[in-house]
Amino acid sequence: MTLPPLYLKRGEDARLRAGHLWVFSNEVDTKRSPVTAFAPGDACVIVDAGDRALGVGYVNPASLIAARLVARGSAHALDRSLFVHRLNVALALRERLYAEPFYRLLYGESDGVPGLTLDRFDDVIVAQATTAGIERLKPEVEAAVQKVLKPRAMIWKNDAGIRVLENLPMYADIAFGDLTAPVTVREGELRFELDVLGGQKTGWFYDQHANRDRLVHYVAGRRVLDVFSYLGAWGLRAAAGGAREVLCVDASQAALHRLDAAAAANGLAARVRSVHGDAFDVLKELRAARERFDVVVVDPPAFVKRKKDIAQGRLAYRRINMAAMQLLAPDGILVSCSCSHHLARGELLGAIQAGARELERQVQVLEVLQQGPDHPIHPAIPETDYLKGYLCRVLPA
Structure with a gap:
C-alpha cells in the first residue's frame, strides 16, 4: 500500500534523525502536503525537504504534534505484524527483569509505539491510547496482544487528560474477554485488588x-x-x-x-x-x-x-x-x-x-x-x- 507523504520544511528533519519521533505542526511543509488534507490518525510517510523518506507514521491535523514516527524507512506498514514485533521486543526485556507478569509491558515512544501504553496484570492487559493514530489502530493492537500474550481480557482505559489535546473522547471499556474474576497485582509478596475500569490511570x-x-x-x-x-x-x-x-x-x-x-x-x-x-x-x-x-x-x-x-x-x-x-x-x-x-x-x-x-x-x-x-x-x-x-x-x- 502506498502511503501519502507528509513533507517537512528544510532543516526540520534534524530532530527526527537524532532519534526523536515527533513532528510539530510548524515543521510541516504545508504547501507540498497540507496537514488539513489528512484525517486524524491517517498513516503517512514522513519525507524531508530533499524527498528522502524518514519513516512511516501517522498524522493528526488537530494536534500541535502533527505527526509521530512509528517505523524508520518506508517499507513498513502500521499493522498487526509491526505491533507483534514491538510487543515481542518489549516483552523480552520485561521477562528478563521480572519473575512475575506484573509490569508496564509497553511504554509508548521508548518502546517504539508512540501513543500506546500497555500494563500487564498477569492475564489481563490494560491499554491506553493517547493519540488519534493509535485510536485508529486499536483493532491491530488488540490482534497483536492476542497473538503474543493470549490474555483472558484486555481493557482500553482511555480517559487520560492528554487525549483532549488530540480531540479524542474519554472512555473506558473492555476490548475483549471478561472481568468476572478480580484483577489483581502482586508486589513484594503482597496482593492488591484493582479497579482497572474506574481507578486512576491504568489501575496501578x-x-x-x-x-x-x-x-x-x-x-x-x-x-x-x-x-x-x-x-x-x-x-x-x-x-x-x-x-x-x-x-x-x-x-x-x-x-x-x-x-x-x-x-x-x-x-x-x-x-x-x-x-x-x-x-x-x-x-x-x-x-x-x-x-x-x-x-x-x-x-x-x-x-x-x-x-x-x-x-x-x-x-x-x-x-x-x-x-x-x-x-x-x-x-x-x-x-x-x-x-x-x-x-x-x-x-x-x-x-x-x-x-x-x-x-x-x-x-x-x-x-x-x-x-x-x-x-x-x-x-x-x-x-x-x-x-x-x-x-x-x-x-x-
Whole structure:
C-alpha cells in the first residue's frame, strides 16, 4: 500500500534523525502536503525537504504534534505484524527483569509505539491510547496482544487528560474477554485488588515499584506516613517490611476502601490505618495534634501539568515537603517524588531544600529515585523521563 507523504520544511528533519519521533505542526511543509488534507490518525510517510523518506507514521491535523514516527524507512506498514514485533521486543526485556507478569509491558515512544501504553496484570492487559493514530489502530493492537500474550481480557482505559489535546473522547471499556474474576497485582509478596475500569490511570503505578523496594530498608520498627497513598502501595509495602504503624492519606474514599481491604487480605490491618481527606488539610491536622513519624512518603499527582504552571507547581512542591518535614521525628526519612515532566529534577530538590531551610532543618540525600526499568528512558526524547524523587534524611539544623 502506498502511503501519502507528509513533507517537512528544510532543516526540520534534524530532530527526527537524532532519534526523536515527533513532528510539530510548524515543521510541516504545508504547501507540498497540507496537514488539513489528512484525517486524524491517517498513516503517512514522513519525507524531508530533499524527498528522502524518514519513516512511516501517522498524522493528526488537530494536534500541535502533527505527526509521530512509528517505523524508520518506508517499507513498513502500521499493522498487526509491526505491533507483534514491538510487543515481542518489549516483552523480552520485561521477562528478563521480572519473575512475575506484573509490569508496564509497553511504554509508548521508548518502546517504539508512540501513543500506546500497555500494563500487564498477569492475564489481563490494560491499554491506553493517547493519540488519534493509535485510536485508529486499536483493532491491530488488540490482534497483536492476542497473538503474543493470549490474555483472558484486555481493557482500553482511555480517559487520560492528554487525549483532549488530540480531540479524542474519554472512555473506558473492555476490548475483549471478561472481568468476572478480580484483577489483581502482586508486589513484594503482597496482593492488591484493582479497579482497572474506574481507578486512576491504568489501575496501578508500576513506575514506583523499584523505589518502593528501596523504602523497605528504612522502615523496620518505624512509624510511617504515606501521603497521596491511593491503594497503599508505599504504605502496605512499609508495613510488610516491618513498620510498626502506618497511616495512609488519600482524597479518594473508593481507593481507601480498597487499601483497607488489601491491608486485611495481606494480614496487615492491625498496623495500617487510612484517613480520607485533602493531603494539605490532613497534614495540618496531624501537625496540630503533634503527631510525629519516622518516615514520610510524599508521592503526589503532577502539580505541573503545563509549562505555564511551573512557578505555581514549585510552590506546591515546597509547601507539601515542608508540611511533611514538620511531621518528621528528629533524624527522620523523607521520600519525596514528582511525576511532573515539566519540573526539572533539580527543581524538586530545590523545593525540598528551600522548605528545609525555612524550617531550619538539614537534608542529606541518601538515594536518587527515578522510574523503573519497565519505563525505559529514550535518550533523544526527554519527555519519556518524567519521574524523579529523593530519599532523604532530615536532621535538626
